[in-house]
Amino acid sequence: MGKDFIKDLNEAQQKAVLAFKGPSLVIAGAGSGKTRVLTYRIAYLLSQDIPPGSILALTFTNKAAREMKERIGRLVGPERARYLWMGTFHSVFSKILRREGHLLGYPSTYTIFDTTDSKSLVKKIIKELDLNDQIYKPGEVYGRISSAKNNLITPQAYFSSAQLMEMDKRTRRPRIADIYKLYALRCKKSNAMDFDDLLLNLYILIRDFPEVLARYQEQFRYILVDEYQDTNYLQYRIINQLSSRYKNICVVGDDAQSIYSFRGARIENILNFKHDYPDYHLFKLERNYRSTRNIVGAANSIIARNRDQISKKIWSKKEAGEKVKLIRATTDNEEGYLIANLIQDAVYAHQLHHQDIAILYRTNAQSRIFEEALRKLNIPYKVYGSLSFYQRKEIKDLLGYFRLTVNPYDEEALRRIINYPARGIGQTTLSRLEEIAASRDKRIWDILLSMDDYAGVFNQGTIRRLKAFAALINGYRENLQTMEAFDLAYSIAESSGIMKDLHYENSPENLSKWENLQEILNGIKEFVETQDQAEDTTLDSFLQSVSLLTDADSEKEEDRDKVTIMTAHSAKGLEYRFVYVTGLEEELFPSRMSSNTREELEEERRLFYVALTRAMEQVTLSYANTRYRWGVPVNSVPSRFIREIEPEYMDQPFEENPDEPYRPTWKFSQKKVESVPVTTEKMKRMKPVSRTSAPSPSGIHFTADDPAEIQAGMQVEHPRFGQGKIINLEGEPPNRKATVFFKEHGQKQLLLKFAKLKIIR
DNA sequence: GACGTTGTCCTTTTT
DNA sequence: GGACAACGTC
Ligand SMILES: Nc1ncnc2c1ncn2[C@@H]1O[C@H](COP(=O)(O)OP(=O)(O)OP(=O)(O)O)[C@@H](O)[C@H]1O
Numbered sequence: 161m162g163k164d165f166i167k168d169l170n171e172a173q174q175k176a177v178l179a180f181k182g183p184s185l186v187i188a189g190a191g192s193g194k195t196r197v198l199t200y201r202i203a204y205l206l207s208q209d210i211p212p213g214s215i216l217a218l219t220f221t222n223k224a225a226r227e228m229k230e231r232i233g234r235l236v237g238p239e240r241a242r243y244l245w246m247g248t249f250h251s252v253f254s255k256i257l258r259r260e261g262h263l264l265g266y267p268s269t270y271t272i273f274d275t276t277d278s279k280s281l282v283k284k285i286i287k288e289l290d291l292n293d294q295i296y297k298p299g300e301v302y303g304r305i306s307s308a309k310n311n312l313i314t315p316q317a318y319f320s321s322a323q324l325m326e327m328d329k330r331t332r333r334p335r336i337a338d339i340y341k342l343y344a345l346r347c348k349k350s351n352a353m354d355f356d357d358l359l360l361n362l363y364i365l366i367r368d369f370p371e372v373l374a375r376y377q378e379q380f381r382y383i384l385v386d387e388y389q390d391t392n393y394l395q396y397r398i399i400n401q402l403s404s405r406y407k408n409i410c411v412v413g414d415d416a417q418s419i420y421s422f423r424g425a426r427i428e429n430i431l432n433f434k435h436d437y438p439d440y441h442l443f444k445l446e447r448n449y450r451s452t453r454n455i456v457g458a459a460n461s462i463i464a465r466n467r468d469q470i471s472k473k474i475w476s477k478k479e480a481g482e483k484v485k486l487i488r489a490t491t492d493n494e495e496g497y498l499i500a501n502l503i504q505d506a507v508y509a510h511q512l513h514h515q516d517i518a519i520l521y522r523t524n525a526q527s528r529i530f531e532e533a534l535r536k537l538n539i540p541y542k543v544y545g546s547l548s549f550y551q552r553k554e555i556k557d558l559l560g561y562f563r564l565t566v567n568p569y570d571e572e573a574l575r576r577i578i579n580y581p582a583r584g585i586g587q588t589t590l591s592r593l594e595e596i597a598a599s600r601d602k603r604i605w606d607i608l609l610s611m612d613d614y615a616g617v618f619n620q621g622t623i624r625r626l627k628a629f630a631a632l633i634n635g636y637r638e639n640l641q642t643m644e645a646f647d648l649a650y651s652i653a654e655s656s657g658i659m660k661d662l663h664y665e666n667s668p669e670n671l672s673k674w675e676n677l678q679e680i681l682n683g684i685k686e687f688v689e690t691q692d693q694a695e696d697t698t699l700d701s702f703l704q705s706v707s708l709l710t711d712a713d714s715e716k717e718e719d720r721d722k723v724t725i726m727t728a729h730s731a732k733g734l735e736y737r738f739v740y741v742t743g744l745e746e747e748l749f750p751s752r753m754s755s756n757t758r759e760e761l762e763e764e765r766r767l768f769y770v771a772l773t774r775a776m777e778q779v780t781l782s783y784a785n786t787r788y789r790w791g792v793p794v795n796s797v798p799s800r801f802i803r804e805i806e807p808e809y810m811d812q813p814f815e816e817n818p819d820e821p822y823r824p825t826w827k828f829s830q831k832k833v834e835s836v837p838v839t840t841e842k843m844k845r846m847k848p849v850s851r852t853s854a855p856s857p858s859g860i861h862f863t864a865d866d867p868a869e870i871q872a873g874m875q876v877e878h879p880r881f882g883q884g885k886i887i888n889l890e891g892e893p894p895n896r897k898a899t900v901f902f903k904e905h906g907q908k909q910l911l912l913k914f915a916k917l918k919i920i921r
Numbered sequence: 922g923a924c925g926t927t928g929t930c931c932t933t934t935t936t
Numbered sequence: 937g938g939a940c941a942a943c944g945t946c
Contacts, residue, residue, distance in 0.1 A: 586922045
């Protein structure tokens with residue numbers, strides 16, 4: 161088989177690809193082609209006739225896995241790429257647990273609890289234990305449980321860890337261990353695993369069943385891990401076990417991009433590699449292929465300030481390019497407005513597609529401002545948010561029915577839908593059901609199946625309603641074996657009353673919800689069609705894979721060419737021609753929560769480094785002097801990170817106290833203060849601080865398009881009226897007349913030969 | 922038990 | 937400014 165593709169790589173990269181036997185560590189800075197090495201290494205393995213099924217490749221996101229697979233498919237043919245074991249730790253392990261989970265007492269149809277399910281269960285347990293949820297905050301308790309799991313601490317181990325128990329005592333939460341134990345028990349009773357269980361259970365599986373371990377060691381003779389700096393202890397142990405027989409393991413990473421310590425990621429995993437595999441090969445890549453020299457220089461100057469790091473050279477042969485720009489805004493809203501305008505201008509000036517642009521920030525709450533600003537200018541965008549499409553209420557409701565059908569012991573799903581749509585089963589009934597189940601060591605579903613035994617406990621009507629509900633779910637269950645996943649899902653959506661509930665009131669919100677449900681159904685169809693194994697085309701398999709998807713993973717075709725708005729964390733591994741890093745203020749980026757120790761601050765700095773190095777051609781930084789926090793304006797100070805960039809890479813020197821058109825000096829009272837209204841006109845007059853090569857605002861260098869090209873439906877721009885849409889055209893040239901609807905100025909009739917219209921799309 | 926209104930807390934970051 | 941729990945009324 162041809163392996164000419166190797167010449168797509170530089171010499172250092174080639175070496176890392178060709179050394180495919182034995183342990184390899186690739187450690188290199190941003191944009192140096194680590195992911196590319198991993199991709200080509202897999203392609204090379206395939207070209208050496210290594211069966212795809214014996215290669216396990218773990219990536220950080222499902223999207224990265226999909227793209228890598230596609231790339232490999234182009235290099236060595238899609239047929240071979242298809243059967244690779246490739247995906248995130250969670251998704252690959254969830255598939256293994258489908259097959260092997262029975263050894264640990266889980267059915268293959270187990271439910272995956274998402275964070276919301278987990279927190280809601282924790283909260284419930286806290287209530288049941290009669291603990292104060294002010295002290296035992298569900299989110300925090302769940303965090304403790306999660307980090308325990310990721311450090312391989314089971315409930316028993318938690319109880320016997322003097323250190324943990326001591327710490328909980330000191331924080332006046334001595335009963336976290338009890339909550340943890342109950343939580344684990346209840347998940348198990350619900351036939352459910354949370355995200356961390358997917359890792360923990362896989363570990364337990366290979367620890368307690370040596371024959372299973374041996375089988376997977378035999379199968380996965382080649383193991384590759386991307387973004388290794390962000391693996392946690394549990395992941396490390398699993399990889400270590402799986403690779404211990406053949407030791408054909410290749411990990412790639414960059415300690416300077418480790419940004420997930422909050423979920424247990426350990427840079428030490430990279431450092432330990434040489435101890436675990438003393439005969440390892442080390443590969444360093446130094447040439448950055450992504451960014452211009454100024455961007456690489458700026459990023460290097462930032463990361464050099466960290467004490468904890470493996471020193472690395474990184475250089476670019478690309479042109480020097482533009483320097484880093486800085487935008488100062490008076491308010492957060494203005495920040496949104498200015499960035500949106502810059503984007504609009506940059507698209508024209510630099511021939512950008514919208515997909516070449518990303519806006520990054522530290523917290524998800526910042527997205528709203530940019531969404532509004534972009535929407536106003538009609539710039540298409542997509543948000544990679546923390547709550548994905550599958551977390552929306554109407555979606556979770558429908559999925560709740562699917563979940564209950566597949567696994568009726570899933571109590572989170574049951575609680576969610578037993579009374580949606582309303583069927584007269586309220587809180588009182590539900591509590592009683594839970595009580596009965598708990599007192600008899602049974603599960604709610606067991607009680608529902610034997611309602612006749614509880615004639616004395618519930619009244620007639622309630623019994624009838626509960627029986628009807630159980631019969632409904634049982635009816636669906638009977639079809640599990642016989643019906644196709646899509647048909648079953650469709651019939652559930654129709655007959656459960658969910659669709660009807662949305663049709664009942666014809667509001668726009670309901671219409672959009674209805675469309676979302678349709679999308680889920682289509683999603684099932686597509687899922688079934690794209691599975692490689694017949695055993696994976698079931699509804700339970702769909703549910704499992706869907707709970708591990710993020711927004712970025714499940715992008716639709718029509719969303720491709722849009723500006724991406726997301727956190728710096730989500731941007732890891734991605735690249736864009738133009739990048740806007742926003743909200744660079746003290747207490748925000750770096751976050752207030754992580755400004756206490758040097759270690760925390762260094763991680764924030766790494767995050768900033770990640771953000772900068774996503775850019776290929778241009779970086780723009782921004783901050784606002786005033787930002788609304790919980791509806792209250794708060795003054796803010798520019799981030800230290802701006803100052804930390806070597807001035808030679810900055811467009812203009814950063815002035816600590818520049819002249820500002822507006823700077824509130826008064827103290828904010830508790831009462832909500834009216835924000836100073838900044839009118840559109842006012843904002844238009846304000847110039848961004850960054851001036852070099854900043855494209856002129858539309859209207860000054862306005863060039864009209866040929867009127868003959870204008871057609872109905874087009875988006876156009878008028879020098880005075882702004883953006884609008886062509887509603888209608890009438891008459892013959894040269895007296896052709898257009899009806900245009902302008903967003904700001906309403907409907908106008910214009911003669912094309914006079915109106916200077918620019919076609920936007 | 923359903924539904925609407927008020928009040929509280931919230932913001933790191935994600936599989 | 938928004939999500940969600942708690943409260944009150946029908
Ligand atoms: N030898 C090469 N020739 C041309 N382009 C290359 C080469 N190596 C890498 N690139 C390009 O450089 C960019 C960065 O590569 P890649 O994403 O693999 O780097 P990385 O080290 O994984 O980056 P990061 O750690 O920042 O995510 C990509 O656009 C890639 O196509």
